[in-house]
Amino acid sequence: MHVVMEYEVVIIGAGICGLATAIALHRKGIKTVVFERSETLRNTTGTAIFIRQNGMRALDQLGVAEPLRHMAIPVQREREVWLDKGRQKEIPIDGENLCLRRKHLIDTLYAALPPGTVKFGRQLESIKLDPNTAKHVLRFIDGSSIIAKVAIGCDGVNSVVAHFLKLKPLRMFSFGEIRGLTRYPSHSFGPEMACFMKSDNVVGRIPINDNLVSWYCKQPCVVQTDERIWKDPEVLRQSTLDMIGDYPQEIKEMIEKADANTLSIKHLRYRAPWDLLTDTFCKGTVTVAGDAMHVMAPFLGQGGSAGLEDAVVLARNMAQMGLDHNESGRRLATKCVGEAFELYVKQRRIRFFLLSLQSYLIGVLFGTPSRLRKLITIMLLAFLFRDPYGHIHYDCGGL
Ligand SMILES: Cc1cc2nc3c(=O)[nH]c(=O)nc-3n(C[C@H](O)[C@H](O)[C@H](O)COP(=O)(O)OP(=O)(O)OC[C@H]3O[C@@H](n4cnc5c(N)ncnc54)[C@H](O)[C@@H]3O)c2cc1C
Structure with missing residues (x-):
């Protein structure tokens, strides 16, 4: 007889956010399994990622910042040069900001997980809620299925989990x-x-x-x-x-x-800032994190760091609801998971709304040929984001 495996907590996607979320939950004693569609760790794609001070704080909470500090030099200032005006401005950057090879970040996160946590070559096709058991049936494109009590979608821009949550479609610059x-x-x-x-x-x-x-x-x-x-x-x-x-x-x-x-x-691609205020990012024991939740254009260099913050906040909330230390086989209470996810979304919403709004406005500024639109956008940015670097001072708190 074909046996369908049953899991308490499942993460979809082993990108930066999925791996970080698995580490955060692992540190809280919450056993997870990560399903990744690639056959191997995705550490050969992408070039580098700038991790801002807020992202470094989250990496510290996950306990993986130290080795990364030896892999890049701290970036201490920013220089903006307007070549046609012959003008330039130098801005000191507060705190610790590192531009890391993506490979180094992914490898370091992966190495912090217990062996066997990530199951490769498993691409999620759909999620369905079984009304009789209140558990989720996750079907993969190879035809196999699993049952999961809790599902966290860290599956990036084409997120199947976001589709299950009926999030609004993404937009493109x-x-x-x-x-x-x-x-x-x-x-x-x-x-x-x-x-x-x-x-x-x-x-x-x-x-x-x-x-x-x-x-x-x-x-x-x-x-x-x-x-x-x-x-x-x-x-x-x-x-x-x-x-x-x-x-x-x-x-x-x-x-x-x-x-x-x-x-x-x-x-x-980006999720429209106004959609971020209204979309429902969790349904019962299913939620999303990272780009699946709040993909934004890279003008602030914050998408990855925001995903690291998600991981810390999500795991902290689950632990605070008494869901930690289930590794011994203790079952998670569905109601508590739902409450933890609602709190997580509530605590994260304004943060990713503001990041997304600022990067959206910068995108409009870069993209529009209209001088009037540029002027209005500059005024909006100056009014709404008096400290344009304020976003790096954010502290997502302890794990
Ligand atoms: C050009 C560019 C530059 C950027 N620069 C920066 C920067 O300097 N600093 C910064 O902080 N951020 C930056 N970002 C944003 C950052 O790259 C993303 O926010 C971050 O990589 C998102 O991580 P994630 O884990 O949420 O998603 P992803 O990295 O997309 O990972 C998703 C994972 O899920 C897997 N997956 C997808 N679908 C399925 C499925 N159905 N089943 C199973 N697995 C699945 C994928 O294979 C992948 O491994 C940049 C983005 C772009 C586009």
Whole structure:
């Protein structure tokens, strides 16, 4: 007879947020299993990720910050350069901010989990609530099913769990972002994040260490063209160079010398800030975290850190409801899980609304050709976010 496995707590997706959530729950003695659609750990995709002070705090709570501190230099200031106006501004950055290789972050999170926590090659297809048992039947695309009392969707932008919760569809900016890594024998950029702007072009550069820098460049035509051509790294390189033909030589060299294996492009998706205020992010014992909940454009460099904060807050709430230490086989009370998830959503909503609103407005500023719209957006940003870096001071609290 075919036996359907039954689990107390299941996480879907082993990205940054799924792994962080599994660690947070594990630290609270809550046994979890993570189902990931990839056959192996997704540590070869992506280039780098800037983790702000608030994200470092969350990593500290998860107990994994220390090894990461040895993998990147702290970024201490930001320089904004307006090339066509010949103007620049230097802004000190508070606290500890590191630009990490994504691989280093993913590997470090994964290593902090008990072996066997992540089940690879399991792509969730659908979730259904069994009204008789009040448990969820999770069906995978290979035809197999499991039963889960609690399901946490950390399955990113095309989240099946978000679909189950009937969250509103995502939106897309009219432009994308090309990213890459460039290695130098030794660069002289210092611990400085720099942003070079000219008319509608934006190129950013962040050092990972004294030899390696991460960079990004706004790419306006990504949405209109055939997606397949963007798979070729040399197309990405050339289109970036074409866009920044009149940029300083050191920027052009950075793109020319970038490692082809690291070049990638991403369409920029976001959940509309106004949807974040109204959507219902949990239903009984099912909820979402990370990009599945609040994907935002990367202009603040906060999506990943916000997912790390979600992990800490979610696990803390479950523990405070007395759901911790179930590893001995104690069953979780459905009602308490539901209450913990409602509290988690309540505590997180304003935080991710404000992050999303600020990054949305910056996206509008970058994307609109209308001078009037730009002016209104600048006024809104100045009025609503008097301290544009206020978001990095946030503390998600202890685990
Ligand atoms: C260009 C760009 C630059 C960025 N830069 C920064 C930055 O500097 N700093 C920062 O903090 N954030 C940044 N972000 C945002 C950050 O990358 C994301 O917020 C973060 O990676 C989201 O992590 P996640 O775990 O929620 O989702 P994901 O990383 O998308 O992980 C989801 C996981 O779920 C798996 N999965 C998906 N569907 C299923 C399924 N049906 N069944 C099983 N598994 C499934 C996937 O394979 C994946 O492993 C950037 C984003 C972009 C696009």
